[in-house]
Each structure stands twice: as C-alpha cells, then as structure tokens.
Amino acid sequence: MKIKGINLGCVTLFSLCIMSFLIHAAPVHSANEFKLKLGAKGQTCLKCHETFNETLKSRFVHPLLKKGECIGCHLPHTSSHKGLLKTDKAKLCYNCHKEVLPENALSSHDVVVEGNCGACHDSHGSNNRSILLKSGSQLCFDCHKDVGETVSNVRFTHKSVVQDKGCLNCHNPHASAESNNLLQKKVPSLCKSCHKTDQIVFKRKHMDYPVTDSNCNSCHNPHGSNKRGMVFDVAHAAVVEGKCTECHQKPTSLETKKKTNQLCRDCHQDMVDQTFSKNRVHWPLVDKVGCVNCHAPHATKEQKLLKGSVVKVCGRCHADTVQLQEWSIKNPENERLCEPVKRGNCIVCHSPHGADNILLIREQSVTTDLCGRCHEWETHSTHPIGAKIIDNRNKNLTVECLTCHQACGTGNNPAMLTFSTTHELCIQCHVERIK
Amino acid sequence: MTKVINGSGKIILIMAGLLVAVLSFQLPLSEGAMKFRYITSVYTDDKGLGLKQPEGVACIGESLFIVADSGNGRLLRYSIKGGEIELGTIEIKVDQLSYPIKTEINSKGDIYVLGRKERSIVRLSPAGEFRGHLQPLGLPSPAAYVVRSFAIDRNDNIYILDILFERVLILDPAGRYVAQIKFPDEYGFFSDVAVDFRGAVLLIDGVDGMVFSAGKNSARFSPLTSSLKEYVRFPTSLTTDDRGRIYLADRNGASIIILGQDGSFLSRQSGMGWKEGSLNYPAQMCINKKGEIFVADTMNSRIEIFELVE
Numbered sequence: 001m002k003i004k005g006i007n008l009g010c011v012t013l014f015s016l017c018i019m020s021f022l023i024h025a026a027p028v029h030s031a032n033e034f035k036l037k038l039g040a041k042g043q044t045c046l047k048c049h050e051t052f053n054e055t056l057k058s059r060f061v062h063p064l065l066k067k068g069e070c071i072g073c074h075l076p077h078t079s080s081h082k083g084l085l086k087t088d089k090a091k092l093c094y095n096c097h098k099e100v101l102p103e104n105a106l107s108s109h110d111v112v113v114e115g116n117c118g119a120c121h122d123s124h125g126s127n128n129r130s131i132l133l134k135s136g137s138q139l140c141f142d143c144h145k146d147v148g149e150t151v152s153n154v155r156f157t158h159k160s161v162v163q164d165k166g167c168l169n170c171h172n173p174h175a176s177a178e179s180n181n182l183l184q185k186k187v188p189s190l191c192k193s194c195h196k197t198d199q200i201v202f203k204r205k206h207m208d209y210p211v212t213d214s215n216c217n218s219c220h221n222p223h224g225s226n227k228r229g230m231v232f233d234v235a236h237a238a239v240v241e242g243k244c245t246e247c248h249q250k251p252t253s254l255e256t257k258k259k260t261n262q263l264c265r266d267c268h269q270d271m272v273d274q275t276f277s278k279n280r281v282h283w284p285l286v287d288k289v290g291c292v293n294c295h296a297p298h299a300t301k302e303q304k305l306l307k308g309s310v311v312k313v314c315g316r317c318h319a320d321t322v323q324l325q326e327w328s329i330k331n332p333e334n335e336r337l338c339e340p341v342k343r344g345n346c347i348v349c350h351s352p353h354g355a356d357n358i359l360l361i362r363e364q365s366v367t368t369d370l371c372g373r374c375h376e377w378e379t380h381s382t383h384p385i386g387a388k389i390i391d392n393r394n395k396n397l398t399v400e401c402l403t404c405h406q407a408c409g410t411g412n413n414p415a416m417l418t419f420s421t422t423h424e425l426c427i428q429c430h431v432e433r434i435k
Numbered sequence: 436m437t438k439v440i441n442g443s444g445k446i447i448l449i450m451a452g453l454l455v456a457v458l459s460f461q462l463p464l465s466e467g468a469m470k471f472r473y474i475t476s477v478y479t480d481d482k483g484l485g486l487k488q489p490e491g492v493a494c495i496g497e498s499l500f501i502v503a504d505s506g507n508g509r510l511l512r513y514s515i516k517g518g519e520i521e522l523g524t525i526e527i528k529v530d531q532l533s534y535p536i537k538t539e540i541n542s543k544g545d546i547y548v549l550g551r552k553e554r555s556i557v558r559l560s561p562a563g564e565f566r567g568h569l570q571p572l573g574l575p576s577p578a579a580y581v582v583r584s585f586a587i588d589r590n591d592n593i594y595i596l597d598i599l600f601e602r603v604l605i606l607d608p609a610g611r612y613v614a615q616i617k618f619p620d621e622y623g624f625f626s627d628v629a630v631d632f633r634g635a636v637l638l639i640d641g642v643d644g645m646v647f648s649a650g651k652n653s654a655r656f657s658p659l660t661s662s663l664k665e666y667v668r669f670p671t672s673l674t675t676d677d678r679g680r681i682y683l684a685d686r687n688g689a690s691i692i693i694l695g696q697d698g699s700f701l702s703r704q705s706g707m708g709w710k711e712g713s714l715n716y717p718a719q720m721c722i723n724k725k726g727e728i729f730v731a732d733t734m735n736s737r738i739e740i741f742e743l744v745e
Contacts, residue, residue: 260599279534279552284624286554286581287598317624317642320668320687358488358506358716358733393709396478396485396736403709418707428709 034076042068045076052124061125073123090115093123105175107182112174119143120173137166147223154224160194161223170222191216205229207244208251219298232299239298247297260290271353278354284317285353294352311344314352321408328409328416336415339374341408349407366407367400375401392429469693469745471704473712474518474727477502477738480511481524486736490536491548492729494721500729501527501546502738503535503719510535510548510563515727515740527563537584537719541591541608554582556595569593571604573612580604588630596628596638603628603636603649603656616649619656631675631696639673639683646673646681646698660698667692674720676743684717684730691717691730693743709735 036044042065046052055061064072073092074084085092094101094115101112111119120139121131128135134142141148151161160169167173170190171182179186185193196202197212216222219239221232231239238246247263249255256263265272275281284293291297294313295305306313315322325341328334340348349370350360363369367385384399391397401407404425405416412420419425427433479485487506494500498521502511510527513520527546537549544561547569556569574580580597587593591608601618616636618625623642630636634651637659644664647656663670668688675681679696689707691714694700705714716734723729728741 281551281554283583283598283626287583287624288601318669319642320664391709394478394735394737396487397709 034071042070045070055122055125058125058131059127060129060131062123062131065124088115089118093117100174102175102177104177106177107180108175109173109182137161140167150221150223150225154221155226156228156230157224158222158230188213188216191222207242209244209248209254210251211254214254218296221299221301227299232301234301234303234305235299236297236305260288261285262290264291275353278351279356280358280360281354282352282360309344310346314346324406324411325409327411331412331414333412333414334416337409338407338416341416346408365400366402371401371407469702469743471691471712471728471741472744474740474742475515475520476711476732476740477513477520478736480526481522486511486738488733488736489731489738490551490718490733491538492719492721492731492738493538493540493546494723494727494729495540495544497724500721500723500738501538501540502731503538503548505534505536505551505733506736508533508535510538510546510559512563518740525563527559529557529559529563529565531565531568532557539585539587541587542589543591547585547587547593549582549585556582556585556593569606569610571595571606571612572610574604575612575615583625584627586628586630586636588634589632592630594628594630594636596625598625603638605636614652616653617655619647619658622647626671627673629673629675629681631679631681632677633679637673637675637681639670641669641671641686644670646683646694648698660694663692663694663700666700666703672717672719674722676722676726682720682722682728684720686716686718689714689717691720691728704741705730705739711739712741714739 045068052065056065064070070076073086075086076084079085081088083089087095092115101108111117117123120133122133123131125131126133132139137148137151141151151157161167163169170184172184173182176182176184178184179190183190188197192212219232219235220230222230224230225233227233227235227240238244244251246267247256249257258266261272275285285291287293294307296302296307297305299305300307302308311322311325322344325344328337329342340346346352349362351362352360354360355362357364361370365372365387368387385401385403387398389399391399391403397403404418406413406418407416410416410418414420417425419428477486484507486502486504489502490505491503492500498514498516500513500515502513504511508528510532512525512527514523515521531553532548532550533553534551535548536551539547541547545566546559546561546563548557548559549555550557558566558569560566571580577600579599580595581599582595583598584596585594592613593606593608593610595604595606597604603616603618605613605615607613618638622645623640625638625647626641627639628636629639636649636653636656638647638656639645640647644662644667646659646663648659649656663683667683667685667690669686670683670688670692671686672684673681680701681694681696681698683692683694685692689705691704692700693702693704705712705717707713707715709715714730714732714735716732718731718733720731721729726742728743730739730741732739
C-alpha cells in the first residue's frame with residue numbers, strides 16, 4: 001500500500017527501527033521512570049533485599065547502588081533477564097562503561113569481550129578497589145594459575161609482579177591499544193620504563209651487545225624464573241654460558257655468523273645430518289628461517305626450546321589439523337580419544353624434523369610399529385588388520401588402523417572414526433550389508 | 436514486417452526480456468555447475484607391481500603421462516586411449532633419484548623430476564636416461580637456493596620455487612638465469628608454483644589458503660585471492676588449464692578446488708574416500724590436451740583420471 005508515493009511498509013519498518021533504537025539506546029534509567037514515591041528509590045528495594053544493607057557498608061560501592069538507583073540496572077517488576085536485569089548481563093555494564101573496550105584495542109581480555117564483568121567485579125560493592133572480588137594479583141591468578149604458580153615458586157621473582165599494583169604494573173585489566181597480551185606498552189618500551197638500558201651494569205650483563213631495542217621476552221620470563229637474570233628456565237646452553245659469540249658476530253651488531261639451518265648445524269651436526277639423510281625433510285627446516293621457525297634461539301619455557309607447546313607450534317601452519325584435534329577433545333562422546341591427540345603431542349607419531357615416511361610419520365608401518373606401540377592391535381577387534389590384509393577396494397592398500405581411524409582426530413566422530421557412525425564406516429567396504 | 440503488439444503481448448515481451456537478462460546475468464555463474472566425471476584409475480605397472488604413494492604426475496600431448504611413483508622411487512610412463520590405459524608401461528629408475536615427488540615435461544619430451552630427498556631437479560631424456568641435475572647458470576647473489584617445487588611453461592622456461600631466499604627463479608630452457616620474482620612480504624608457506632597460458636606465475640600458500648600471482652615481467656607477487664579457507668583446508672599443489680582456470684589440490688581436504696582466471700571460486704570436486712572417484716591426500720595434477728585431469732591420489736596409491744563436464 002502506498003500513500004502519496006510513500007511505501008507504508010517502509011514507514012512501518014523505519015518506525016520500528018527508530019523505536020528499537022530508542023529502547024536500546026535509552027539512558028540506563030529515566031527520571032522517575034517507575035513513578036516511585038518521593039524518596040522511595042533503593043530504600044524500597046532494601047526493605048526486602050536486606051543483604052545489600054551490608055554491601056552498602058563496603059569500602060567501595062557501585063555509585064548507582066550508593067545513590068539507591070537500583071533501577072539503573074534492574075527492572076522492578078518483570079524482566080526477560082535473570083536477576084530482573086534491564087538487558088542481557090553481557091551487555092548491561094557497557095551501557096555506561098563503554099570505554100573499557102576501545103575499538104582500536106590490539107589485545108583484549110576474553111572476559112571483557114564476553115561481557116563477563118562479574119568474573120572480576122562484584123557489581124554492587126566490595127572492600128577492594130574498583131569493587132573487585134579479590135585484591136591484588138590473586139584475582140588474576142585464580143584464572144591464570146600457571147602464572148600464579150610461577151610467581152610463587154620461582155627463585156627469582158620479578159618485583160613488578162609482587163609489588164604495588166601487581167599484574168597491573170605491566171598489564172591493563174581490560175584491553176590494550178598499545179600491545180598484545182594486554183601490556184600497557186610494547187616490549188621493550190614497557191621494560192625500559194624501569195630498567196635503564198644506558199647503565200654500564202645493563203650493558204655488561206648483556207655482553208655489550210646492542211639489545212636495547214630487542215624483545216626482552218626472547219630470553220627473560222617476565223613473571224620470574226629459577227635462573228639468574230630471570231632467563232627462561234629452558235635456555236640455550238650458549239645463552240646460559242654467556243657465549244653469545246658462538247652464534248653472533250662481535251658485539252657491534254646482533255647479526256648471526258651464519259644464516260638459516262647452517263648456523264645451528266655447526267653445533268647440532270649429528271642431528272642435522274641424520275635429518276637430511278631422510279627421504280623427507282620438514283620443509284620449514286630448509287627455508288629462510290630454518291630451525292627458528294619452531295625453536296626459540298635463546299630461551300623459552302617449553303622443552304626443546306620450542307616457541308610454544310607442541311600443538312601450538314604445529315598449529316601455526318597446520319591449523320586445520322589442530323582444529324580437528326581441538327574439536328575431538330571437546331566432543332564429550334570422544335572418551336576413547338588417542339592420548340597423544342588428547343595432549344596435543346603431535347611428535348609422538350610425527351617426526352618434526354624429517355622422516356622416511358609420508359606425513360613425516362615416525363614408523364613405516366602405522367599399524368604394527370606406530371599405533372602398536374600403545375595399542376595391542378592384534379587383539380583390537382575381530383576385524384583382520386595388518387600388512388597381509390589387502391583392502392578389498394584397492395589392492396595397493398592394506399587394512400591398517402588408518403583405514404577406519406583418522407589419527408589426528410575427526411572432530412565430532414566417535415573413537416576418531418573416519419565416519420560419524422559405525423554403520424557408515426563399515427559399508428564403505430562391506431557393500432553387501434547394504435543389500 | 437511490422438506488427439502491432441497489444442497489452443498482453445507487451446507483458447510477454449517484457450517477461451521474455453527479463454528472462455534473457457536474468458539468464459545472461461547468471462552466465463558467469465554457470466561455470467559453478469562444472470563437475471568432475473571419473474574416467475579411470477591407474478594402480479600398477481605392466482608387471483602388476485602396485486604404485487606406492489605417488490605424489491607426481493605430468494601430462495604430454497593427448498595420451499602420454501608420467502607418474503612419480505614416490506614410494507617405489509621410480510617414474511612410470513603410461514599411455515591412455517579412449518579412457519583405457521594401454522599396455523607397454525615404461526619404468527624409469529635412476530640412481531640419482533630416490534624419492535621423486537614432482538615431475539614436468541617440456542615440449543621436447545625431456546623429463547624434469549624433483550627429488551624430495553636430494554631437493555634437486557634431475558633432467559632425463561624422453562627415454563628416461565639421466566642427463567644431469569639442473570644447475571642454474573648465472574644466478575645473481577645469493578646463488579644458493581632450495582627447490583620446493585618447479586614448473587615449466589609453454590616455451591620450456593623453468594620456474595624454481597626457492598624457499599631459501601623467498602623467490603621464484605626463472606631460467607631459460609638451457610638453465611640460464613633470466614629473472615627472479617620476489618615473494619610477497621606477508622605469506623604463510625608456499626608449496627607449489629604454476630604458469631598459466633598467459634605466462635602469469637602462480638603460487639599456492641597452503642597455510643593461509645591463498646593464491647598469489649605475478650603477471651609476465653612482474654618483479655613481485657601479489658594476492659590473486661583472499662583466503663580460501665572457507666573452501667579448502669590445506670592446498671599444496673596447483674595447475675592451470677588452457678582456459679586459465681586454476682586447479683588446487685586440497686591435500687587435507689581431499690578434494691580439487693577450481694578457481695576462475697581471476698581467482699574467483701568456481702567449484703569443489705571429489706572428496707575424501709577410498710572408492711574410485713574419491714581422493715585421499717591428493718598431490719600433483721596435470722591436464723592433457725584433451726582436457727583430462729590426472730591427479731596423484733597419494734594415500735590411495737593410485738592416479739585418478741577425470742574429465743571436466745560443464
């Protein structure tokens with residue numbers, strides 16, 4: 001229907017949009033929205049919700065509660081949201097506190113993005129600054145347990161972590177527009193706020209190498225470590241011994257003596273030679289970056305100087321496979337998930353440097369030599385498997401574990417089966433069963 | 436001849452016009468309706484010895500093709516006629532090649548093979564006799580390189596994907612250095628190179644799922660596609676047909692992705708499986724003059740042959 005050339009449908013839609021905007025963009029509460037008696041406000045609520053009388057005695061109380069403006073966040077009669085909240089809990093705080101998540105943030109705290117403000121704050125009041133649930137770093141360590149353990153167990157603690165504002169000496173709690181990991185500034189600028197790099201002692205400790213603008217975290221664990229100088233617990237022997245010239249030119253520059261895997265080969269000759277004698281070398285090992293694609297050259301918290309956990313390092317390139325592994329772990333029906341897959345320990349089956357076998361599998365026979373290490377394959381089931389059992393679909397293939405299972409995980413399929421049901425799997429070969 | 440068209444006639448004409456407009460608008464999309472038709476598979480040599488995890492296949496003319504039978508450390512030369520593999524397979528085995536993973540053939544029939552273990556390219560005569568390693572002449576500094584893959588264009592120029600110094604080296608048919616094209620600043624990992632009929636050089640980045648291209652005489656690669664991760668898992672090989680369409684072998688996704696000349700997604704063919712027509716870990720592909728598509732179906736230890744039906 002049209003009125004003087006205006007489509008009524010459009011007008012209605014436009015009106016609905018405007019109304020919707022007004023409803024959602026309205027201030028948290030309007031003046032006497034609920035026609036309360038003069039002076040009623042929060043006092044009316046507190047008649048029943050007596051516990052908040054105690055909350056009001058806290059050192060830090062949410063300003064709305066302090067003013068008795070319960071209706072700033074709650075609806076008095078009915079609501080579609082738990083706690084009679086005005087909007088979804090995940091969005092409510094952002095009505096007023098938009099600034100906690102700037103648009104240009106380089107990193108942001110997951111709980112902030114999720115709108116789970118209650119993970120850190122008591123929305124009404126507490127005895128901790130910023131109405132936090134706990135004071136100091138302990139609040140952070142409740143979730144970041146590994147950091148908490150490091151801080152409390154290491155021999156050499158970073159003073160910044162335990163003094164003054166604790167974690168907040170270096171990190172922003174909500175988001176950072178300056179750096180990753182919620183850091184207030186990028187490294188090394190952040191570190192240089194306290195550590196004076198122009199002092200002789202700094203230069204001496206770094207063997208006179210020009211590290212002023214280097215990434216401090218390539219050697220030092222910012223949360224503390226058991227090694228002097230807070231060098232990461234797993235450190236390259238040359239670093240520990242201060243033998244920088246093993247790899248680097250004289251202290252006039254940070255240039256290495258050689259490039260690519262050639263540099264590492266000087267010391268790790270046997271390993272490199274052994275790798276290069278295989279049919280298949282892992283390609284990143286021979287590219288421009290070489291060994292340091294996966295390994296940190298100086299120090300790290302991971303064994304074998306890996307740049308992260310095995311699954312994290314492999315996942316940088318093989319993200320699609322790691323995604324399957326992650327889905328498999330999350331699938332509650334996958335109780336029989338292979339242990340290395342569950343732990344993301346790819347190198348139990350794959351040789352990360354090189355192998356004679358396809359997929360860089362460690363053993364030639366997957367069934368007997370690889371899976372057979374952990375699984376008693378001959379008693380696995382009544383189904384015949386092994387090198388002598390020819391796959392009836394293709395005489396070049398034998399029936400192996402991988403005929404039915406996908407070794408890196410299959411997402412939502414049970415028992416790492418290639419298909420979602422046993423029936424679907426079996427009829428791939430046993431066609432007669434369909435008939 | 437003039438005809439008076441009445442009211443309903445006008446409506447019919449308008450409708451017909453609209454129909455034509457809609458159909459013509461959909462014409463470019465009709466390429467999306469392309470489909471692989473399975474022709475046959477190759478499992479063995481003449482003596483009945485099965486292929487073992489072949490990773491390479493190259494086409495010559497209308498009927499010949501060569502398989503890099505990687506697991507058995509050999510090449511096999513086949514002929515196909517009317518969809519049937521002919522008898523008389525030739526086995527090529529040379530000491531200098533223990534694990535062939537990619538093969539190409541130039542217009543003279545010379546065979547070039549990349550050995551994974553040696554990471555070098557071996558040159559063989561059309562009959563399969565060893566003619567030496569390809570050693571580029573006159574390379575500018577840095578002269579070192581690591582061959583991840585290679586391609587040969589219609590004029591027999593050779594393109595080496597050098598992952599050591601992040602470039603594609605272009606050599607003339609005699610192996611003399613002609614030019615180099617630098618990798619882009621941002622990329623994941625390049626695993627294959629191809630040259631289309633216009634001379635554009637293409638790279639596949641399996642990690643980021645992107646195709647990069649450099650037009651003839653370009654000094655640097657630029658993205659031809661944005662990330663194709665919506666369609667692929669881990670593409671590692673690519674080839675082109677005589678219409679410039681790009682074929683990607685999605686290794687982990689066990690399928691072949693077809694892109695238009697401009698990098699637009701057209702189709703995804705085949706899928707994970709053991710039955711004929713399915714794939715498991717596809718590697719090198721080639722397309723012969725008849726348009727038949729050969730795929731090294733590595734983990735199924737066979738070569739699969741398809742044709743594209745539009």
